[in-house]
Amino acid sequence: MKKLAALVLVAVCVFAGCAFAADKPGAGITIGVVYKQSGNPYFQAGVAGFQKAAEELGFTFMHDGPDDGSSDGQIRIIENYIAQGVDVLCISANDPASLVDVCNEAREAGIKVVTWDAPVDPEGRDLDVEPASAKVIALTQLDSMVKSVGGKGQIAILSAMATAPNQNLWISFMTDALKSGEEKYKDIEFVGVVYGDDEYTKSFNETQALLEQYPNLKGIIVPTTVGAPAVSKCIMDAKRNVKVTGLTLASDMKEFINKGIADETFLWNPTELGYAASFAAVAFVKGEITGKEGESYNAGELGTLTIEKAADGGTISFLNKLNVFNNETVDAWINIL
Numbered sequence: 519m520k521k522l523a524a525l526v527l528v529a530v531c532v533f534a535g536c537a538f539a540a541d542k543p544g545a546g547i548t549i550g551v552v553y554k555q556s557g558n559p560y561f562q563a564g565v566a567g568f569q570k571a572a573e574e575l576g577f578t579f580m581h582d583g584p585d586d587g588s589s590d591g592q593i594r595i596i597e598n599y600i601a602q603g604v605d606v607l608c609i610s611a612n613d614p615a616s617l618v619d620v621c622n623e624a625r626e627a628g629i630k631v632v633t634w635d636a637p638v639d640p641e642g643r644d645l646d647v648e649p650a651s652a653k654v655i656a657l658t659q660l661d662s663m664v665k666s667v668g669g670k671g672q673i674a675i676l677s678a679m680a681t682a683p684n685q686n687l688w689i690s691f692m693t694d695a696l697k698s699g700e701e702k703y704k705d706i707e708f709v710g711v712v713y714g715d716d717e718y719t720k721s722f723n724e725t726q727a728l729l730e731q732y733p734n735l736k737g738i739i740v741p742t743t744v745g746a747p748a749v750s751k752c753i754m755d756a757k758r759n760v761k762v763t764g765l766t767l768a769s770d771m772k773e774f775i776n777k778g779i780a781d782e783t784f785l786w787n788p789t790e791l792g793y794a795a796s797f798a799a800v801a802f803v804k805g806e807i808t809g810k811e812g813e814s815y816n817a818g819e820l821g822t823l824t825i826e827k828a829a830d831g832g833t834i835s836f837l838n839k840l841n842v843f844n845n846e847t848v849d850a851w852i853n854i855l
Contacts, residue, residue, distance in 0.1 A: 542576025544800040550599030551581035551792075552592055552609040554636065554682075555716055558583070559767060560743040560788050561610070563855060564635065567792025568608070574818055575800050580604070587679060587716055589616040596620045600627055606799040608792075609643075610635035614683035618642030630802040634795035635788070636684040640832025644802060644809040645825065647795045649786030649837050652684070652829070655741075656691035658784055658840060659763055661702075663737045666761040666781045670705035671736030674728050676749055678716040678742040687829075688741050709735070714745045721748035729756055740764030746783065750774035768843045768851035775848050782844040785855060786837060794820055794837055809833050 551568055553561035565581050572579055580599070584591020589612045597620060599607060607624055611617050614637055621631045621642035630644050637646040649655070663673055675692070677685045689711060696708050709732055714721030721744065728735060729752070737760060738753075740746040746766040753760045754777065762774065766783040774780050794817045801807045801815040811833055813825045820837060828834035843851055 544575030544577030547577040547800055547803050548604045549577055549579040549606045549608055549799050550604035551579055552595050553583040554610050554612050555587040556583040556585050563788040564792035567789040568796050571793045571796030577800060587612055589613040593620045600624050605803050606630045608632050608634055608795045608799055611638045613681040614639045632795055632799050634791055640830050643832060645798055646828060646834045647798055648834055649791055650840050651836060652687045653691050656688040659739050660692045660695055662763045662782055663739050664702055667736040672707045672709050672732055672734055673737040674709045675711045675739045676724055676745050677711055677713050680713050685741055716742055716744040718748045721745040722752045725749045725752040729758055735760055737761040743767050750779050753779055768848050768855045772848050772852055775845060782842055784840055784842055786839055790837060
């Protein structure tokens, strides 16, 4: 059913005259978009970015993600795209290592691999496109939590899947900072990480277990859009004075921001991330970039993006935009994210 919806989306674009216009740079290019999980509003917003870019550049695209958020599901989707002969894969990986072999199978078939939101390991990709540096994303959340709890007390992290590469990288920066001996972290006690697997019910239950285990818990950082509203609802139902911050959709968190459960949360615009990945994908097919450090490409309304060396040894480009949702700003964002 999802593939049918994707093909309908492409057909609509074709008949609207936006996909195959001869004067558009992406005419004749097909992109296979793979995201972590179907039905996730975050990735639906990302697809809107691919659609926006398709209207500007003239490429066609299909999009799909596994229902269960599994790597095996992503592998099957990628294999299907290879069989269909797409020109580029744009992948948000559930596990950076498990997709390397199938991505290299695609590359051997002449298909470029651009990752977005969460990378495949460098040996299996041509370029990663991310919203901002992992360190900036991580420390923005951590420092917000430190401020919310007044610089002291127990905090925890509720993440998505234990294998999620972006989540694990952010968490590593947070835990390194907490161990650094820096003055602002000295009275923060980190009690650990739990995993909600990007499922609302599991995220709620894991939060409930944290609240029971740590009666003095002061805050939970949630770097996952599905987990944040579940964590906040659990805290609200429990009537506990525990603060939440993390990476969230504004529309999911308005109630909890207004109630003071979250002072502020953050997110880049996933629509812009899908949009930027599209421009990179088209630039690869047209031979405008090879994915090497120092190259740059036009990203439409986002301007020129530069390719840098990534911390994992591959290459990466950053949008370097992070939005803040709080009592003053959340209403302006709820119809966007």
